[in-house]
Amino acid sequence: MLWTGGADFESRGLAVPELAEGDSLVRMTTATVCGSDRHTVSGRRPGACPSVLGHEGVGVVEATNADLPVGQRVVFAVTAVCGECGHCRRGLSAKCSTVAKVGHESARGGWPLSGTYASHIHLPKGVAVVAVPDAVPDAVASTAGCAVATVMAVLEAAGDLRGRRVFVNGVGMLGLIAVAAAKARGAAEVLAFDPTPARGQLALAAGADASLDQGDPPADIDVALELSGADAGVRSCLASLAIGGTAVLAGSVTPSPEVGIDPEWLVRGWRTVTGVHNYEPRHLRQAVDFLAANGSRLPWEQILSGPIKLADLAQEFAAPSDGLRTVVSISD
Structure with a gap:
């Protein structure tokens, strides 16, 4: 389903490429619609056009020149990387x-079949691929390759959460996963804020100890996770940090107003502020493991809407379904 600009999509056949060494061809079964794709279609962020959008999905290996069994159900990373440049060598392949x-x-x-809104996706050598256990449903597994893996990277940057007080600002898909994953990793208390009351209720359903009415948490937070991208959220997370606290910013992926930091407050308080964008292959593995071990605890019936058919994609972008993720059934 090719995106041709604005709100327009059209069904078009694309040639299946000859697979190079390390490449695989995956027959898609399910995709989910991520908010960043909605931003691309609405014009809030730039995107290659025409293109096959979609970066969350699950499918079955149909052909491969990599060390993968044909017929294996898999999810895959959002990045194709060289593995040889300076960033890759130092562990920042994202x-x-x-x-x-x-x-x-x-x-x-050179990579036409790059998106999940298609019958097949071509995965070059530099895309990490992870097998999915049978117990994880397709729609749930689909979220691993973007939202869940990103949260795994965020939590790694946050450090050991055992016994710590955690604040999650922004309860979209990432925030909801962050709430559940923080509890699974032993956080003593998880507080969440989202200006939409229904999302606050979702946070409670995912295991949050409290959903705050205002975006100003107590000033004794050990770990603050900013997932909304709003400058007010960044300020709230910074202001909340206790002595030795850490703030991880992951929502600020578009230009926003500058937020000031008092260097003395940072230094005397032994505080840490860091950012995370995308993730490493290990985080995709951790995402699948998290969904297999803890995914059933999340309120998926409220998170997911659909399924819709691939042919209904244009209507979905024009009039979004309720839920944090809309499921697209590719195999029907």
Whole structure:
């Protein structure tokens, strides 16, 4: 289903490429609609056009020149990386100097079948692939490759959460996963805030100890996770940090107003502020493991809407369904 600009999609056949060494062809079964794709279609963020959008999905290996069994159900990373540049060698492959991204590449370029809104996706050698256990449903597994893996990277940056007080600002898909994952990792208390009351209720259903009415948490937070991208949320997270506290910012992926930091407050308080964008292959494995071990505790019936058919994608972008993720059934 090719995105041709604005709100327009059209069904079009694309040639299946010859697989190079390390490449795989995956027959898609399910995709989910991420908010960033909605931003691309609405014009809030730039995107290659025409292109096959979609970067969350699950499918079955149909052909491969990699060390993967044909017929294996898999999820895959959002990045295709070289593995050789300076960033890759130092463990920051998400910032590979030649990075290409699933669901972000032009259909007229060298990677036309790059997105999940299609019957098949071509996965070049540099895309991490992880097998999915049978116990994890397709719609749940689909979220691993973007939202869940990103949260795993965020929590790694946050450090050991055992016995700590955690604040999650922004309860979209990432925030909801962060609430559940923080509890699973032993956080003593998880507080959440989202300006939409229904999302606050979702946070409670995911295991939050409290959903705050205002975006100003107590000033004794050990770990603050900013997932909304709002400058007010960044300020709240910083202001909440206790002595030795850590703030991890992951929502600020578009230009926003500057937020000031008092260096003396940072230094005397032994506080840490860091950012996370995308993730490493290990985080995708951790995402699948989290969903297998703890995914059933999340309120998926409230998180997911649909399923819709691939042919209904244009209507979905024009009039979004309720829920944090809309499921697209590719195999029907």
